[in-house]
Amino acid sequence: MAKYLTLEHLGQSAIITINNPPANAWNITSLRELADLMTTLQADSTVRAVVITGAGDAFFCAGADLNLFSKGSKQEVADLLDAFAGAFAALRNYTGVTVAAINGYALGGGLECALMCDYIVAERGAKLGLPEARVGLLPAAGGSKTLADKVGLSWAKRMLLGGEILTAEKAYDIGLVEEIVDPGFAKIMAVSLAGKVANQAPQAVARARQLIESSPCATLEAHLQQERAALLSLIGEAEQLEGVSAFLGKRTPSWADED
Numbered sequence: 001m002a003k004y005l006t007l008e009h010l011g012q013s014a015i016i017t018i019n020n021p022p023a024n025a026w027n028i029t030s031l032r033e034l035a036d037l038m039t040t041l042q043a044d045s046t047v048r049a050v051v052i053t054g055a056g057d058a059f060f061c062a063g064a065d066l067n068l069f070s071k072g073s074k075q076e077v078a079d080l081l082d083a084f085a086g087a088f089a090a091l092r093n094y095t096g097v098t099v100a101a102i103n104g105y106a107l108g109g110g111l112e113c114a115l116m117c118d119y120i121v122a123e124r125g126a127k128l129g130l131p132e133a134r135v136g137l138l139p140a141a142g143g144s145k146t147l148a149d150k151v152g153l154s155w156a157k158r159m160l161l162g163g164e165i166l167t168a169e170k171a172y173d174i175g176l177v178e179e180i181v182d183p184g185f186a187k188i189m190a191v192s193l194a195g196k197v198a199n200q201a202p203q204a205v206a207r208a209r210q211l212i213e214s215s216p217c218a219t220l221e222a223h224l225q226q227e228r229a230a231l232l233s234l235i236g237e238a239e240q241l242e243g244v245s246a247f248l249g250k251r252t253p254s255w256a257d258e259d
């Protein structure tokens with residue numbers, strides 16, 4: 001049983017809550033718990049979406065536990081970074097949809113966690129930033145790339161170099177979050193967004209995600225070839241035949257469980 005994470009199920013969504021008062025900060029144990037949980041959820045064919053949120057209303061997650069940096073031990077920090085890498089790889093590689101439901105502060109490794117998700121929903125009053133340089137640190141769980149990929153180099157520089165912490169509204173304006181909701185509603189909105197994906201064909205969703213994520217590094221010609229190969233790999237499979245048959249038969253498709 002996890003010490004720092006709780007798990008609940010709502011329909012086809014699993015909701016993971018980071019619960020490590022006062023700031024829901026990450027430590028090696030909670031990161032290993034996240035990796036284990038994602039592996040378990042990946043193998044559970046009844047779950048199609050994972051929502052991550054924070055316990056309480058003040059913190060989604062304030063990042064890595066700063067106590068772990070107080071001794072200046074390179075080995076301890078390397079171990080922590082290995083745990084971040086394992087947890088976030090499990091999150092990023094999950095084949096269903098992932099949604100971060102941000103309540104309160106999402107800073108440092110907290111925002112980096114949200115940036116590994118497909119969508120971010122934030123409550124009014126939430127604050128988002130990568131202010132590690134304020135305490136002599138750097139993002140090292142992907143943030144200097146995932147933030148720049150999402151909002152562009154200019155805003156990424158303002159947030160990393162200037163330590164600017166954004167309101168939910170500003171984060172929405174620059175495309176960092178997909179939805180803003182009233183306090184207390186992030187989890188519900190996240191489950192609703194996740195539900196839209198859960199209604200879609202699982203293999204098609206997984207392939208579409210791969211195509212979108214590989215697109216920035218591909219030329220259009222190479223990408224067109226990948227799209228063609230991806231679509232042809234679906235053709236004739238049970239899922240594709242069911243989807244088209246359901247449409248033509250004017251009924252709701254029934255997706256078989258994923259492998």
Ligand SMILES: C/C=C/C(=O)SCCNC(=O)CCNC(=O)[C@H](O)C(C)(C)COP(=O)(O)OP(=O)(O)OC[C@H]1O[C@@H](n2cnc3c(N)ncnc32)[C@H](O)[C@@H]1OP(=O)(O)O
Nearest residue numbers: 022023025062063064065066067105107108109139140141
């Ligand atoms: C690879 C990844 C690297 C990283 O993620 S490095 C960490 C990056 N994150 C940060 O630098 C954020 C640090 N925290 C803050 O700047 C502030 O906090 C806030 C702006 C988030 C909130 O400020 P306020 O409302 O004044 O609350 P408060 O008294 O500072 O915090 C409440 C309690 O939460 C603890 N806390 C906050 N953040 C962390 C943290 N990241 N690691 C460990 N503890 C944290 C505090 O110490 C305090 O605790 P007590 O009530 O016992 O005094």
